[in-house]
Amino acid sequence: MASERRATTDPARSLAILWRTREPASRSAGPGLSVDRIVRAAIDIADTEGLDALTMRRVGEALGVGTMSVYTYVPGKAELVAVMIDSAYGEMPHPAVEGDWRARLERVARDNLALYQRHPWMLRAETTRPVLGPHLVAKYDRELSAVADIGLTDVEMDAVLTLVLGHVKSSARAASEVVDLERETGMTDGQWWQSHAPWLETFLTAGAYPTAARVGTAAGQQHGAAYGPEYAFEFGLQRVLDGISVVVAERATAG
Amino acid sequence: MASERRATTDPARSLAILWRTREPASRSAGPGLSVDRIVRAAIDIADTEGLDALTMRRVGEALGVGTMSVYTYVPGKAELVAVMIDSAYGEMPHPAVEGDWRARLERVARDNLALYQRHPWMLRAETTRPVLGPHLVAKYDRELSAVADIGLTDVEMDAVLTLVLGHVKSSARAASEVVDLERETGMTDGQWWQSHAPWLETFLTAGAYPTAARVGTAAGQQHGAAYGPEYAFEFGLQRVLDGISVVVAERATAG
């Protein structure tokens, strides 16, 4: 899938579709294809069957249309994925700005986590630079307002947002991996650790890595208790917010 | 590449190679293939030509060997990538534990960043749960010692490490995207922003997203100054460490 990278390379191609420069064809009669119908179908496939199942043939099939008909509306798979991502951003809630900055940032974090939980394929599709679609820009603007007027410079505001969203994505990825593992192996994360403990013990019993073994076991048992990733998300989020509050406090006192 | 996921599913297959259960064949004569030679060749390809260029055919070719010969030593591509990753972890420095916890964690972060800069393909290959290879376990043990004995519980130690490493990976990904973009388009990040500013302005001039436009421009100019991702890394790292210091201080006073 080298092409997914090329999409980033020629932004005009992606941007034209993202911002819907083209008018709806509406020549009626035929299957009545459209970018939106294609994107909806594609998202549906990715949601329910995973990103690997998203092929152009599969999309055409889902729409009762030939594979190549899809290419009439979308220049390639990479661009389709780009529009899917932007479209997903469009479904996010637009909460009113309320509470202090910390409550607002926390809300941003939770909304993003929920998005990734609803569309786990985004975590695997967003490996490349995000394409600047309309919904992403709107989201960026909305989320910036959570950290506006608290004394940060523009660059700091951007950095704060990047930090929080990065943490969310990391946590979401970890959580998604647990879910994947359960679906694919049919065992819970706890069962997985248990069944492979003997394997690992044969390597670790030499006592070479006592700390790793002890802490790994502790963390693994958290996973067994089925709230490992959630704990990591909550713990990390509070740490990140604590760290941000240090700068905010600095700015408040120093000027 | 659905197979990359399957690797995670059957860990015995990966673990056997990772921990080198098989003895070196050493029947000499022939091309003298081995897991290590294959992994070295594969890492070399991924380093210099990118992950997309890493195909089994290409690996065989680089070793002067038929494509399928590779499969004698490695069950599949997913497992090859798993060994590549663990092998890369093996090259990391083993710094002596010195300084306070903050200095030590900072060192951990910088070492990991350097690793990702040397092997950017890891950022795209590590989408799935990391496979527990020997070098990863050693790394985990080493890095845990940076946060040992400062009053944290085992689970907290794991969470702290996860948080820091997550931030490193996010930052590294952002930085890597900038590098990719430059290599592929032949223009620097600053030039890219400039050349596409008109495009974006046509959508943003409506004044719909004033904050996004202003902050985005500010952040973009940082990128133009060629230290955007570095700034995000440094800023985020200090914030994360600040946040961690809050818990550490709590534990120190409260017991």
Added chain:
DNA sequence: GCGGGCGACGTACGGCGTACGACCCGGTTG
């Protein structure tokens, strides 16, 4: 000296993204 086993690998299959050109049909023009 020889048989067995294992490393090497040629061929082939199914699936992917997508280039290309043929078809079909509605709307516009003489």
Added chain:
DNA sequence: CAACCGGGTCGTACGCCGTACGTCGCCCGC
């Protein structure tokens, strides 16, 4: 009213990919 033409549709085909399978030849132990 007929001729045309442009755009939506799509069947075919190409060049990739990962890899299953079967064969061949060489080295080693007897």
